[in-house]
Amino acid sequence: MHNIIIGTAGHVDHGKTCLIKALSGFDTDRLKEEKKRGITIDLGFANLPNDAGLHIGIIDVPGHEKFVKNMLAGIGGIDLVLLVISLEEGVMPQTVEHFEILKMLHIKQGIVVLTKEDAVDTDWADAVEEDVIGLVKDSFLENAPMIRVSSYTGKNISKLKDMIISMVADLAGRREEAELFRLYVDRVFTMEGFGTVVTGTLQEGSVKTGDDVVLYPAGREIKIRGIQSHGQKEEQAFAGQRTALNLLNVKKEELSRGDILAYPGSIIKTKLIDVKVNTFKTSTRELRSGDRIHLNYGSAQVMAKVILLSKDFLRPGEGDYAQLRFDDDVVLKRNDRFIIRFLSPVETFGGGVVLDIAPLKHKKKDEAVLENMKIKELGSDFDTCELKIAEESHRFPDRHRLAGLMGMTSAEILNIIDTLKTKKKIIVLSDDTFIHLAYWKTITDFSQELLKNFHKENPIKEGMGKEEFKSKLSEQFRLKDSRKSLVLLEELVKRMVVKINASFVADRDFLAEYSAEMNVMLGEIKDIYIKAGIEAPLTVSVIDEFKDKNAAKEVIADLLKNNELIKLNPAVYINAQAYNDALNTLVDFMKDRKEFTLAEFRDLFSTSRKFALQFLEYTDKKRITKLNGDKRVLLKNI
Template structure:
């Protein structure tokens, strides 16, 4: 259990921690000289059963509230101190407000310096404490009276805290990726860079790799290996959620890490400049909270400025402002990226950073820029209010018209890589009522049951209309079919939906064309005769292909007639049209596809220059072939290179395995989810 102090400056926080643990948490020369805490201090208390209680001693000065919040976030038990001679002071009230807004409802109140107050004054202070706590989560907290100077009441308080620790349920780290909020960074001889902080989730062992987020602007996250571990001030081979942890790291310098950053398991690494939050306005505020209000945002050990956008009520109804004491759904637009995962606590202070304003929990760290107040988006946020990650996913699938990026959702929920496949298998139906994109760690994307049925219906209806309007064509290629029927559906989901329709016998894929089973292009006797004369010439043309006019000239037939026959053969996938009037035999296209797959396997991508050298084609023709592969869905262009679509089976022998592709980063693009249904 981690215990955090709170209270006004000079009310005896550091002195009491020293009396309880024997450790003076003021370690800086300036703290010794001025007699006040400036930085966070840490101490530990051995329990009779061999456990350790961690104490986080926070500064009480009003200018150091941001430091206090860094220490208070992540504590399990609050120790609110009020000096018997001074009574309740301004920072007492603000610290109490911050504890309440952080959701900390387990605590103990301590009247300190009782040797300076008589019984009547102490009775008055107890009444003040009862009034102070009445509207907070700490209203039922017991009150102890101590004097650290004389030792009176210290032993009783210590026994009380030990009893609280024995009854405190240990956090279960299973299923969660490791996350540690950095609040101190220093170097030790023989160890190197050491980062300390509270472990929020998961567990970490020696030798594992962690990523540092958010990274510096324009850079990728730094990766470091865990060289040594201290948990609750003791050497350990493993550290877990709920402990104060010091991590010795290899591969990173002290100057490359700052307080407020996070060391996290790579699979849950994320950072964001927009967060959707369930927010409660402090009951003592004088006015409602409206959209556009500038605020200071505190999350973990970090802070930044930003503004509030009020979205709606918890029931999904539109809302203009939050009344004091009420809760609502809001979006925080941040001026600097922060890290936050579902369920993390966030605190807002006013623009001048002089008072606590509101607090709440993160719902979605990948908040959309557009359509954030629509009925659809509010329904999705309502689903994200459900208690477990599996229930949230189920609720989100029922609401999201364009499906869910499951791996990104798992990262936002903090789910560890080791359990993702099993977790998703339990959260998603095993039949084809949902459409999923498979991956090594479970589905990459998922489309809900209702949306899957609606998507299949829309695609089949549009394909039937295409056949009606273009009876002489076999059907559109997959990219064109998607544009005609479901243009906003993520392409991986679209391809999975097509595969599902093929497996159900609703659609046939012939070459690059999709068509209904009953539809096909029939060849006339003249077409068949011309095909017998043209196809051998295409085979002889090799990787260069042949133009329609050249084939007509060589066969001695009218160019218009040959062009018509070639188009029908292409529709039947008996040959391929790379660009207008340029045709290739299927065998050569398959060979070119194998070369492209091989280049991607070797280098992760294929460029026009690489493909030109592999095939012996000119640069222009190499580009034309690669763009054809992009068009039919074998490759996708990324900048000047082309990457393989890992789920594509075009031009692939049945016994050949599908290629794998590196996972996409967890970081969303600057404009995130412009569509309302892509949470």
């Protein structure tokens, strides 16, 4: 069923509440103080009965200047507005203020309702109508219907009702995907036997009884116990409905006007947003960069600091890109509209649209930033999403974060992602996160330079250790999750930027080779170990014979890798041929013996006890020999 929200706007005591009562039969003044003072202080709600099969909710907002904050809580997100102007008084200050707010919020359809027709003569009414025509010129209401009514006598009330139904019947329906569910809380109360209840206008999406939703900005998960809409118990509520939600396991005191209930993960909390801000032509004050303001969005009012990005101040009727900085978390979406008010004296003076809910901090008058702002304001969803991936690449966003940033469903984001991938604008990593091609180039450039320097210092080493390489990636790109470095390494290998050999990472074109100088060193080190024979020297002693000790270490490691050396223990290597010759000599020696002593082995090779012991401890470890008391046996499986 088509769900429509109508809102009223206009100066105090111009007959908004009486008009709604005449249309719907319902008195929206619910507070005792409202009855006593005869003005609407808080939001009132009514349903407009009709035979067209439409759910039409009417929001009655206060017109008094002291209650503009409450007016703003109700006027956002409406489908059609009734701009109410009394024929007795004509255009008044709050008429102008409310009208400026309507334009700033981009309300697209409306009807100008001239009330109290019974209280004035025709000439006066004609004069007021001329003033109103001047007010709405060049606005969305310029060609809107205008009707004179009397809530007291009932004149033209039925005609107005038919006019409303005719206009809203053709309005496009709001999006109802559950993933877009968002409700701004404008009332919180308790009902005996039910507990905590919140009401609000369901801006977009849908919600069912039993659903888990999240209370923002607190981030708390809450279950929906029951739903009412248009006075009826429902199993499901849809976008455009005035909705009451009965919540489980949360107290009234834990919620307040301005909170949001939304689909889990669909909202990103932030203390920084990029916006396009405009001031009213009717404002009498300038907005200066650095000013603190009230910002009204949905049903919330928060404090913000305004940083203009291309100007130092805005005169009435001017606009600029800006960054708004908050003390506490706010929960807006891209393309949300908002209104801004000065702190003191309180005055509504402008508004704007949210362009980015998770921007970087910007410097003023940065041309690159301003160009990106234009894309965010005027570009397609495709262009904006590509830009956001570029800006977010250091965070490696997934589709859920991108959906939150763009105010879209995951399915919509995946369609854009597929196109961006096809056009080779982005990289999709194996863990389903995304980075822009420009950021990928930063990663590949770093990796190639890192390995180039490593290979220069280690020309005969197969490459950098895999764990060391991953650690360098994590450090350079501030990876909070250590698993991400493995994902990047896999992508580097997949795209043939680097290659892996066992536990080493190397540049794809790297081949280990000896320079002329290292070839000389190789021959000298080989000679040392060949001449040493069984009397294997300490490795540090061999290295100390060379000026380039790092190169000497590499040569020794390479000889070990190529099986030209054998590692007797962490400090000693032996020439492989010398080792094998010694082992064969021992086998011949043991042909007529069952066992031998350390001294006999020492004498057999005419060496010292030290060298004999380090050799035999190695053969013991390899289970070639076995020590029994003070003698050894040669094992049969040699």
